[in-house]
Amino acid sequence: MRYFPHTSEDIAAMLKVVGADTLNDLFSTIPEDCRRKEGLSLPEAMTEWDLNRHMRELSRDMAVCPDYKIYLGAGSYEHYIPASVSYLLERSEFSTAYTPYQPEISQGTLQAMYEYQTLVTRLLGLDVANASMYDGASALAEAFKMSFNIKRKKKRVAISGLVNPLYRRVVETYFAPTEYRVVALPYCKNGTTDLSAIGEIEELAAVAVQSPNFFGCIEDLQSAAEAAHKKDALFIACFTEPLAYGLLKDPGCQGADIACGEGQSFGIPQSFGGPGLGMFAVKTDYVRKMPGRLVGRTRDVDGKEGFVLTLATREQHIRREKATSNICSNQGLCALTAAMYLAATGGVGIRDLAGLNRDKTEYLKERLGEAGLKVAFEAPTFNEFVVAFPESFAAKHEELIEKKIVAGLPLVSYYPELAHHYLLCVTETKTRDDLDALVAEITS
Amino acid sequence: MKNVQGTTGLIFNEPLLWEKGKKGRCGFSLPVRDVKKYPLDKQFKGDGPDFPDLSEVDVVRHFTRLSQWNYGVDSGMYPLGSCTMKYNPKCNEKQANLDGFAGAHPLLPSRLSQGALRMMYELERLLAEITGLDAVSLQPAAGAHGELAGMLIFSACHRSRGSLRSKILIPDTAHGTNPSSSALCGFHPVPVTSGGNGILTPESISEGMDEETAGIMITNPNTLGLFEENIREIARIVHSKGGLVYVDGANMNAVMGMVSMGDIGVDAMHLNLHKTFSTPHGGGGPGSGPVCVAKFLEPFLPVPRIVKEEGGYSLSYDFQDTVGKLHAFHGNFGVLVRAYSYILTMGENLKKASQLAVLNANYIKERLKDVFHLPYDRPCMHECVFTDKKQQAVKIATLDVAKRLMDYGFHPPTIYFPLVVHGALMIEPTETESREDIDLLIDTLKTIAEEAEEAPERLHEAPTAPKVRRMDETAAARTPCLAG
Numbered sequence: 001m002r003y004f005p006h007t008s009e010d011i012a013a014m015l016k017v018v019g020a021d022t023l024n025d026l027f028s029t030i031p032e033d034c035r036r037k038e039g040l041s042l043p044e045a046m047t048e049w050d051l052n053r054h055m056r057e058l059s060r061d062m063a064v065c066p067d068y069k070i071y072l073g074a075g076s077y078e079h080y081i082p083a084s085v086s087y088l089l090e091r092s093e094f095s096t097a098y099t100p101y102q103p104e105i106s107q108g109t110l111q112a113m114y115e116y117q118t119l120v121t122r123l124l125g126l127d128v129a130n131a132s133m134y135d136g137a138s139a140l141a142e143a144f145k146m147s148f149n150i151k152r153k154k155k156r157v158a159i160s161g162l163v164n165p166l167y168r169r170v171v172e173t174y175f176a177p178t179e180y181r182v183v184a185l186p187y188c189k190n191g192t193t194d195l196s197a198i199g200e201i202e203e204l205a206a207v208a209v210q211s212p213n214f215f216g217c218i219e220d221l222q223s224a225a226e227a228a229h230k231k232d233a234l235f236i237a238c239f240t241e242p243l244a245y246g247l248l249k250d251p252g253c254q255g256a257d258i259a260c261g262e263g264q265s266f267g268i269p270q271s272f273g274g275p276g277l278g279m280f281a282v283k284t285d286y287v288r289k290m291p292g293r294l295v296g297r298t299r300d301v302d303g304k305e306g307f308v309l310t311l312a313t314r315e316q317h318i319r320r321e322k323a324t325s326n327i328c329s330n331q332g333l334c335a336l337t338a339a340m341y342l343a344a345t346g347g348v349g350i351r352d353l354a355g356l357n358r359d360k361t362e363y364l365k366e367r368l369g370e371a372g373l374k375v376a377f378e379a380p381t382f383n384e385f386v387v388a389f390p391e392s393f394a395a396k397h398e399e400l401i402e403k404k405i406v407a408g409l410p411l412v413s414y415y416p417e418l419a420h421h422y423l424l425c426v427t428e429t430k431t432r433d434d435l436d437a438l439v440a441e442i443t444s
Numbered sequence: 445m446k447n448v449q450g451t452t453g454l455i456f457n458e459p460l461l462w463e464k465g466k467k468g469r470c471g472f473s474l475p476v477r478d479v480k481k482y483p484l485d486k487q488f489k490g491d492g493p494d495f496p497d498l499s500e501v502d503v504v505r506h507f508t509r510l511s512q513w514n515y516g517v518d519s520g521m522y523p524l525g526s527c528t529m530k531y532n533p534k535c536n537e538k539q540a541n542l543d544g545f546a547g548a549h550p551l552l553p554s555r556l557s558q559g560a561l562r563m564m565y566e567l568e569r570l571l572a573e574i575t576g577l578d579a580v581s582l583q584p585a586a587g588a589h590g591e592l593a594g595m596l597i598f599s600a601c602h603r604s605r606g607s608l609r610s611k612i613l614i615p616d617t618a619h620g621t622n623p624s625s626s627a628l629c630g631f632h633p634v635p636v637t638s639g640g641n642g643i644l645t646p647e648s649i650s651e652g653m654d655e656e657t658a659g660i661m662i663t664n665p666n667t668l669g670l671f672e673e674n675i676r677e678i679a680r681i682v683h684s685k686g687g688l689v690y691v692d693g694a695n696m697n698a699v700m701g702m703v704s705m706g707d708i709g710v711d712a713m714h715l716n717l718h719k720t721f722s723t724p725h726g727g728g729g730p731g732s733g734p735v736c737v738a739k740f741l742e743p744f745l746p747v748p749r750i751v752k753e754e755g756g757y758s759l760s761y762d763f764q765d766t767v768g769k770l771h772a773f774h775g776n777f778g779v780l781v782r783a784y785s786y787i788l789t790m791g792e793n794l795k796k797a798s799q800l801a802v803l804n805a806n807y808i809k810e811r812l813k814d815v816f817h818l819p820y821d822r823p824c825m826h827e828c829v830f831t832d833k834k835q836q837a838v839k840i841a842t843l844d845v846a847k848r849l850m851d852y853g854f855h856p857p858t859i860y861f862p863l864v865v866h867g868a869l870m871i872e873p874t875e876t877e878s879r880e881d882i883d884l885l886i887d888t889l890k891t892i893a894e895e896a897e898e899a900p901e902r903l904h905e906a907p908t909a910p911k912v913r914r915m916d917e918t919a920a921a922r923t924p925c926l927a928g
Contacts, residue, residue, distance in 0.1 A: 001793045003531055005878035006800055014879060018806045023799040026806060027702055029823050030671050036704040041573055045791030048535050055785060059544030061559030063552055072549045075772055082472060084500050088507045096516030096532055097727040098524055098855075104910040105850055108514035109727040112507070115461045118927040123493045128926045131728065134585035137772035145628075166772045173746070173768030177599040177629045218488050249490035262772070271540075272560045273550025273773025274585065275730035287924065293728065297928070298920035306912040310920040316588070316624035317861075321633050326624035329586035329718065332728025340507055343461050346497035349472040354492075355481065356474065362482035380488060401553070409551055432478040 001045070063406065069434055070406045073384045073425025074214070075136065075164050075240040076273055077265045080429055085267045085340045095333055099293075103308045104300075109332065110307035113295040116339035123245050123342075124237075124259040125252025126281040130292035132335040133278025133327065136262025137170035140208060140238050142280065142291045142325055143258045144171060147206035147234045148180055149289050149324065154205035154233070158183045160193040160224075162213035164240055165414040185209075191217040191377025191386065198227040208236040210261070211251075212244050214414075215377050215423065216361075216384030225255025234258060241265055242279060244382040246345075246354030258282050267341030268334050277334040288314060291325030353428060357383040361426040364435045371443045376421055384425045386411065391420055393442075400441055407442060445891045447884060449520065450853025452909055458509040460928055465496025471503045513911045514727070515855050521881050525827045525858035525870025526619070526667060528697045528719035530801075533789065536722065536782040545781055550773035554758040560777065561757035565750045567784045571715060571734055574787075574794065575693070576704030579742040581749070582734045583775040587694055590714025590733030591625035591661070594690045596767040597712060597737065597744040598658050599629045604744075604765060607686065609658040615644055616864050617667045619692060631658055638864065642668040642820040646677040653681055659688035659711075665695040667862040668820055669805065669827035669870070671703075679709025688712065693736075696720045697874065698802055698826035701795025705736075712737045721783035732779035746770050800875035801826040804882055808871055811886045815893045819865055827872035829865055840896040842867045844903035848895065851909045852888045 006014075011023070020026050027035070046054065063070070065078060089095065093108060100106030100113075113131045120129035133139040144157045159168055161184045171182055183201055186194045193209050207228035211219035221237050228235035237251030239261035245251075251259040263277030264270065282290050288311065296310035316323040345353060361383045365375055368387060376386040387408070389396075400407045408422035415421070426435065498506070515522070522529035540546065548560055568580040584590035595612075602609050612631040614622050615638055623633040636652050639645045649660065660682050664672040672678070679689045691705055691713035697720040705713055717723050718731035725731070737745065747766045748759035759774075790797065802825055809818065809828035817833035832842040846856035846869070858870040873882055895902050907913060 001790070001796065003533060003876050004793075004796065004800060005876065005881075006803075010879040011800075011803065014803055014807045017810050018803065019810070020806075023796075023803060026799065026802045026823065027671075027699075029673060029825075030699070030703060031673050031676075033676060034671075034673070034703055034708050036576070036702055036707070040701045040792055040795060042570065042791050042794070043788065045793055046788045048789070051535060051539070051785055051789055054788070055539040055542060055781075058559035058563050059539075059542035061562070062544035062548050063556035064544055064547035064549075068556075070549055070552075072551055074551055076550050078547075078549070080475070082500075084471065084504055088504060088511075091508065091511035092518040092532075092724075093511040093514040093516045094727055095724045096518045097514050098522065098527055098529060098725050099728045102515075102846070102850070102856055103915045104847070104907050104912055105515040105855065106513075106727070107911050108510035108512065111458075111460070111513070112510050113728075114926075114928065118460075118462070119493075119495060121927045122495060134589060134730075134776075135772050138585070138589070138770070164772065166769065169769040170772060173596065173770060174628070176768060177596065177603075179630075220487075245490070246492055247484070247490065248488055250493070253490070269541075269546035269778070270549055271546050272548040272557070272777040273775075274771065275776040275778050276772075287926070294924070294926055296920040297925040298916045300912040300915050302913055304912050306915055308915045308917050308920050310917065310924060310926075313921075315620075317620035319624075320620050321623035321627035323620070323624045326588045326592060326621050326628055327586070328588045328619075328621050329716075329725075329729040329731035329733075331585075331726075331730045333724075333726030334730060336727065339461075340503065342495060343498055343503045343506065344471040344500065345495070346465065346470055346472070347492055347495035348467075348497050349470045349474065350495060351492040352474055353472070356477060358484065359477075359479050359482050363479040380485060401556070406549075406552070406556070428475050431475070 068404045068406060071408050071424045072406055074409050074423055075166060075262060076270045077241060078270060078427050078429050079265050081267050082344050084344060085337060088340055089337060094336060100309060107306055110295050112336050112339055114297060114307050116335045117295060119339060119342045120279055120281055124281045125250030126259055127284040128287045129281040130290060130294055132330040132332060133280050133292055134331060135274065135276045135278045136240055137167040139260040139278035139280050140167050141171045141174040143236045143260045144206055146289050146291060150234065150286060151205035154203045155179055156181045156183055156201060156203045157206045158185050158198060158201055158204060160185045160209045161187050162193055162215060163208060163210040163238060164214050190379045191215045192219050192379045195224055195227045198231060204231045204233040206234040206236055208238050210238045212241055212382040215386045216381040217377055217379035218248060218382060221251055221254035221256060241382060243354050243357060246350035247358060263338050266338035268337050275331055275334050277331050277338055289324055292327055293330060356428050360430060364426050367439045371439055383427055384423055386421050386423050389420045389422060393420055405438060405441060445887060448852055450851055450909055455512045455911060456509045458506060461506060462496040462928060464502055465498050467497055469497045469499045471498050471500040520853055521877055521885060522855040523857050523871045523873050523885065524855060525872040526694065528872060528874055530722055530874035531876035532722055532724040533786060536785040539785045540778045540781040558756050561750055563784055564780060565752055565757055567780055570787050571736055574700055575713060575736045576706030577736040578739040579745060580734050580736045581745045582780055583746045583771045584714060584733040584735055585771055585776050586729060586731040587714055587716045587733040588621040588625055589770060590735045591621055592628055593735040593746060593770055594712045594714060595626050595629040595631065597741055598688050600744045600767050601741060602658055609656055611657040613652050613657060613660040615662060617862050618661060618663055622661045622692060626661060642670050644672055644674060644678060646674050646681060649678045649681050653685045653687060655685055657687055659690060661690045661692060663692040663695060665698045665825040668829050669824040670820065671825055675708050694719060695826065698798055700798040702798055706738060712741055717779055717783040722786045723779045723782040730776045730779055732776045797875045804873040804875060804877055808873060808882060808886060812889060815890050827870055830869045831865055832867035835896045838896055838900055840900055840903050842869050845869060845892055848892045848903045848906035850907040854885060854888060
């Protein structure tokens with residue numbers, strides 16, 4: 001086995017030092033009745049050649065671009081990843097390092113995390129960002145948990161019905177065994193959250209609204225924040241497509257206390273849904289209640305500038321059951337990817353890219369409208385929107401798959417009232433020709 | 445010492461990203477704009493984030509220079525106890541980056557994602573075989589997330605039996621995540637003290653276990669690197685009171701092919717794919733923490749589950765007793781691909797991996813126990829725990845030894861953990877370190893122990909070779925500077 005450096009002479013010599021005759025003797029402290037009776041029943045070890053062949057075969061049994069034109073978003077977005085980012089990620093000094101508990105030999109990871117935290121605060125308009133959570137959904141659940149810790153006596157939170165339904169399911173799962181309750185807010189005809197119910201909910205610790213929401217519509221975060229604050233509740237702005245904030249007003253300037261969501265769009269492959277990047281940012285007031293690792297700037301004994309993990313007294317390895325969260329391993333390498341990606345786009349690039357995403361989406365919307373199809377919700381959107389297709393579209397959707405086009409996500413399993421409604425997503429990866437071809441196929 | 449692997453070389457100072465930028469640069473290639481601009485109401489439009497603008501060369505040099513300030517498994521030995529920093533095979537990286545995997549949308553219809561579903565289904569079966577348990581969910585994104593899944597499952601199982609239980613037993617040797625994860629599910633952790641030899645006694649479990657206790661969370665092998673030899677009896681006691689047994693499988697690298705967790709009374713456990721199954725740790729993550737359960741707990745596993753039927757694999761939400769969902773999609777799929785590749789390339793060699801990991805640890809223990817105090821002098825599993833007791837006489841602490849190791853070109857072991865050992869120095873070499881490299885670590889630690897006697901200032905002042913020396917962590921926490 002090429003990963004084992006031991007020769008048989010090494011093993012014999014080492015066993016002698018240890019005072020054991022065989023490798024099995026090393027396990028003498030495991031009682032006989034705890035020993036495994038039969039060997040592992042695993043497939044015969046593959047050579048690298050066989051593995052390559054096997055994995056290539058599996059990976060070919062998948063529908064991906066450029067063979068397929070895929071108009072799916074809903075929390076996972078197809079964006080181009082610059083060659084420079086993929087290349088830099090192969091620096092194994094980053095990828096094969098552990099959590100930077102020993103700062104002297106982890107300054108690379110630490111400075112990069114500090115830069116990531118800073119870029120996130122600037123993107124979201126808040127004061128402090130952590131060094132990542134698992135994904136957008138768990139970040140939202142943690143934001144609610146944090147809200148209960150801040151608003152000690154309150155037992156309820158409100159969540160917009162237009163927060164990604166998969167995120168809502170995760171939030172429900174986190175709180176199912178607890179005394180806390182999650183109340184869903186309905187949506188308005190125009191495709192945005194109906195905030196009118198917020199005033200009625202008692203014991204409200206927080207309100208969460210996603211923007212752009214699951215229908216792709218841009219929410220009025222300012223009004224949502226005001227409604228939450230009127231109830232002495234925290235306002236959480238959540239997102240699945242952070243690229244939108246290259247163009248839109250950031251959550252912080254609209255009154256968000258916490259902004260959290262998924263950062264996969266920033267240079268991270270879709271990879272069947274993970275690993276992604278849970279982004280999490282708060283106002284300074286709440287920093288000691290926030291979950292996750294934080295990197296801070298400090299000096300060494302010679303006065304030289306550097307970075308360390310800090311405020312660890314919030315975390316599980318110090319506070320145990322009283323910790324702000326149980327999170328330990330996070331998505332560090334994905335946060336690093338996002339930092340590299342945002343360094344590549346810069347301020348100018350991210351704005352242009354966000355604009356291009358929206359304009360291509362508007363182009364498709366316009367063309368579909370011209371073809372007589374109905375965009376379901378009239379609120380402005382970013383790079384996704386819902387189309388109310390005629391009943392016959394289900395067959396067409398199947399037919400298009402045969403032509404290697406996935407024309408959006410059917411919404412009926414998430415919103416039973418939205419039969420024949422599909423969520424379509426357009427990013428910079430689609431050309432006008434692609435979009436014209438899609439319209440031609442849909443209307444043919 | 446003749447043979448010192450650490451030296452100094454040319455590395456670069458590098459400012460923060462935003463100290464480098466200049467308006468007018470861009471390091472990103474946008475596609476040609478082939479559609480017109482559509483106006484957006486100013487109610488929604490922002491000014492755009494204040495990011496620095498850099499050229500591609502600036503970005504590449506910036507992160508390359510940063511990487512040179514880091515130490516990874518590919519740089520050298522990383523004997524970090526409890527973390528299983530084994531070599532991360534490169535061919536597994538290649539598989540995760542295949543277009544069909546890296547480019548796959550998680551909500552593709554099942555018939556367009558058969559390759560990914562088959563891989564996940566097979567990985568579940570492989571992990572079930574390795575743990576001796578019956579069913580697996582790959583959704584948890586890290587070890588602590590797996591623990592949370594396990595505790596949610598325990599909570600749901602007790603509820604389904606109409607039994608309300610508020611407590612959970614947690615030994616003093618547990619990872620900090622254990623009490624924290626159980627508290628998230630509303631369980632109150634009840635600490636259990638390990639016996640004098642570092643092993644849990646059945647008596648202490650009998651004392652703590654009652655019908656208000658949901659079960660026990662036990663790390664086996666434990667954080668002292670010792671096998672909990674009373675596990676069968678402990679499980680019997682817990683089960684007799686209607687409780688359930690959870691194992692934190694962070695230390696599975698010691699017992700693959702040697703112990704079947706399902707056969708010794710374990711009801712649920714998680715694995716850390718980024719430890720035992722060789723996926724890189726990424727400087728903090730992403731990890732993956734699949735949860736494995738016995739048959740009777742299968743109905744509670746997170747959804748969607750992967751179902752194999754005639755005609756192929758599909759995802760099903762149709763499990764009414766499920767705890768729900770822990771991740772927006774299917775967990776850290778890219779990490780799963782790497783672990784699957786690893787298991788396929790290893791096959792039955794997984795058992796050999798555990799044997800060699802245990803051999804390496806015991807070899808270190810034997811060769812260093814005269815130099816450093818060994819609180820539990822008995823055969824260890826994959827890691828061994830020393831203390832600074834002998835060095836305290838010359839006012840040298842574990843921290844000083846750890847920092848001095850850096851000057852010699854090693855990553856330090858885990859220090860001050862487990863908490864039950866004062867001044868702990870926890871060494872886990874893993875199976876992928878050669879005898880020569882281990883000998884070098886041993887010689888280096890012996891040299892450091894001599895220095896402690898003869899030139900203690902070298903340890904107090906260490907490290908001197910890395911880019912920065914000891915950092916002022918107190919100042920960092922007192923006046924946090926968390927963004928620039």
